[in-house]
Amino acid sequence: MIAEKDRSAKSRAIVWFRKDLRLRDNPALEVAYKAGKEIVPVFIWNEEEGGQWSPGAASRWWLHQSLKDLGQSIASQSGKLILRKGSAEDILPQLAKSVGADIVLFNRVYDPAGQKTQVSVETALRRTGVTSESFNASLLNEPWEIKNGSGKPYQVFTPYWRTSRSGIYREPLSYEPSKLTFNDTDSKTETLNDLGLLPNHPWHKKLYSHWTVSEDEGHRMISRTTEEVTRFYSNRRNTPSVDGTSRLSPFLAWGNISPRQVCHAVLHADDRSGSMGENKFLTEIGWREFSYHLLYHFPRSPENPLRPKYAAFPWRKDAKALSHWQFGKTGYPLVDAGMKQLYETGWMHNRVRMVVASFLVKHLLLSWSEGARWFWDTLVDADLASNTQGWQWAAGCGADAAPYFRIFNPILQGEKFDGSGKYVRKWIEPLRDFPSKWIFKPWEAPTSILSEQNIVLGQNYPHPCVNHSEARSRALDALSTLPKN
Ligand SMILES: Cc1cc2nc3c(=O)[nH]c(=O)nc-3n(C[C@H](O)[C@H](O)[C@H](O)COP(=O)(O)OP(=O)(O)OC[C@H]3O[C@@H](n4cnc5c(N)ncnc54)[C@H](O)[C@@H]3O)c2cc1C
Numbered sequence: 001m002i003a004e005k006d007r008s009a010k011s012r013a014i015v016w017f018r019k020d021l022r023l024r025d026n027p028a029l030e031v032a033y034k035a036g037k038e039i040v041p042v043f044i045w046n047e048e049e050g051g052q053w054s055p056g057a058a059s060r061w062w063l064h065q066s067l068k069d070l071g072q073s074i075a076s077q078s079g080k081l082i083l084r085k086g087s088a089e090d091i092l093p094q095l096a097k098s099v100g101a102d103i104v105l106f107n108r109v110y111d112p113a114g115q116k117t118q119v120s121v122e123t124a125l126r127r128t129g130v131t132s133e134s135f136n137a138s139l140l141n142e143p144w145e146i147k148n149g150s151g152k153p154y155q156v157f158t159p160y161w162r163t164s165r166s167g168i169y170r171e172p173l174s175y176e177p178s179k180l181t182f183n184d185t186d187s188k189t190e191t192l193n194d195l196g197l198l199p200n201h202p203w204h205k206k207l208y209s210h211w212t213v214s215e216d217e218g219h220r221m222i223s224r225t226t227e228e229v230t231r232f233y234s235n236r237r238n239t240p241s242v243d244g245t246s247r248l249s250p251f252l253a254w255g256n257i258s259p260r261q262v263c264h265a266v267l268h269a270d271d272r273s274g275s276m277g278e279n280k281f282l283t284e285i286g287w288r289e290f291s292y293h294l295l296y297h298f299p300r301s302p303e304n305p306l307r308p309k310y311a312a313f314p315w316r317k318d319a320k321a322l323s324h325w326q327f328g329k330t331g332y333p334l335v336d337a338g339m340k341q342l343y344e345t346g347w348m349h350n351r352v353r354m355v356v357a358s359f360l361v362k363h364l365l366l367s368w369s370e371g372a373r374w375f376w377d378t379l380v381d382a383d384l385a386s387n388t389q390g391w392q393w394a395a396g397c398g399a400d401a402a403p404y405f406r407i408f409n410p411i412l413q414g415e416k417f418d419g420s421g422k423y424v425r426k427w428i429e430p431l432r433d434f435p436s437k438w439i440f441k442p443w444e445a446p447t448s449i450l451s452e453q454n455i456v457l458g459q460n461y462p463h464p465c466v467n468h469s470e471a472r473s474r475a476l477d478a479l480s481t482l483p484k485n
Pocket of ligand 1 (some may be wrong): 124237245246247248249250252253281284285286287288289291348349350353354357375379381383384386387388389390391394
């Protein structure tokens with residue numbers, strides 16, 4: 001810990017930003033503030049760090065916007081966010097020396113590559129006589145704090161959450177960000193554009209019309225959540241045509257806001273309304289925590305199934321089928337609508353994520369890792385813990401996963417969760433006025449309806465790429481090749 005005597009000294013601390021791109025409820029900033037330090041804020045972009053899990057295109061877009069916002073907030077307090085490119089292990093000791101900082105403060109990340117970097121940074125700093133200290137800014141509980149009765153990590157959500165749920169009462173930090181003292185050092189910095197985060201492909205331009213990325217917007221979205229979402233959450237969360245979920249996920253992914261702030265706001269609103277909807281909502285925050293718990297304890301899970309026997313699953317390789325899925329051309333309207341929502345907005349409704357994921361691994365018999373990679377590149381909320389857990393759940397090979405033999409029928413899922421087809425109509429232009437009765441299975445519509453609607457299957461809307469019953473049998477056959485236990 002920083003010594004009390006340092007409080008009066010005019011010494012400097014580097015705050016190394018990672019996935020905590022905010023000024024409020026940021027433990028590294030709070031510690032610097034309480035120690036009376038002048039803060040030298042830095043963000044280091046290392047494209048190499050994550051290896052195959054280096055942030056994808058949509059995530060980089062979000063990062064670019066977040067750094068812009070953070071830089072502006074710091075500038076409004078007479079400071080300068082230093083941006084650097086390269087290895088944190090090399091940069092931080094040099095920077096500490098050049099700005100005269102005696103300590104580097106940062107908030108921890110939990111992905112395997114990020115953790116490795118943290119250890120290297122701590123060692124490199126120690127070698128040069130600079131202290132470092134790290135904190136938890138992005139979870140309610142540290143992944144290692146929660147253990148089952150035998151001292152092992154949980155692999156089932158319900159007992160995990162029973163043990164860890166009290167974390168929702170952890171209060172956000174209460175310091176006043178405007179009191180932070182930032183240093184306006186003339187230290188070398190890259191420009192934001194130099195980091196090269198914006199994709200070359202113009203695809204990302206669409207994202208501007210769907211998202212405003214800033215810490216303040218994160219808080220506006222939290223207020224929207226407590227005022228409009230949580231009360232009806234239990235009823236609306238599964239209806240993709242309704243704006244019934246919080247859409248906080250990308251703000252949480254890069255730390256524009258913290259889960260403590262979300263829980264605090266929801267619990268506070270709960271006090272006023274006495275409603276129960278919030279509890280279901282907080283359970284979803286619990287799934288995020290559970291995902292981090294799993295990733296921490298099973299760091300190879302982004303590449304390897306948690307249930308080892310699934311490593312031998314006879315996945316197919318089929319580039320054409322994968323491309324049909326990626327670009328919403330499977331011929332199954334609910335699946336295609338989801339994939340179009342993803343490509344258009346960088347986000348997809350959770351119910352539809354489950355349906356499209358199931359379709360890939362069961363109907364198309366393509367590996368969950370192919371799907372995880374596409375999501376990784378296209379989701380603005382791409383998060384290694386939640387994405388891995390979501391995909392392994394869908395493929396039946398994860399902790400507390402949906403059994404592989406339970407195969408979502410994309411037609412029935414549409415009828416159940418998108419009743420009249422409003423969601424499908426929104427995302428699939430040729431089906432905009434298609435009658436509800438056939439909207440999830442246009443190939444069964446009478447010829448007269450197809451011609452009335454100007455639909456020529458195979459031309460302006462695809463034939464189904466697989467037959468549901470045949471695909472179902474093929475998936476079950478594939479499953480039967482695995483050992484029973
Ligand atoms: C195949 C698949 C892949 C996924 N990949 C990601 C991902 O990369 N990043 C990501 O944040 N979520 C992922 N999810 C989980 C979930 O779909 C999203 O968190 C959710 O849709 C985000 O929308 P929201 O903020 O409106 O959620 P809300 O319903 O409002 O939930 C509030 C918060 O709880 C958390 N949450 C909700 N559901 C889950 C869940 N099932 N698992 C973990 N956390 C959850 C999120 O942080 C979310 O912002 C994935 C789910 C599946 C099935």
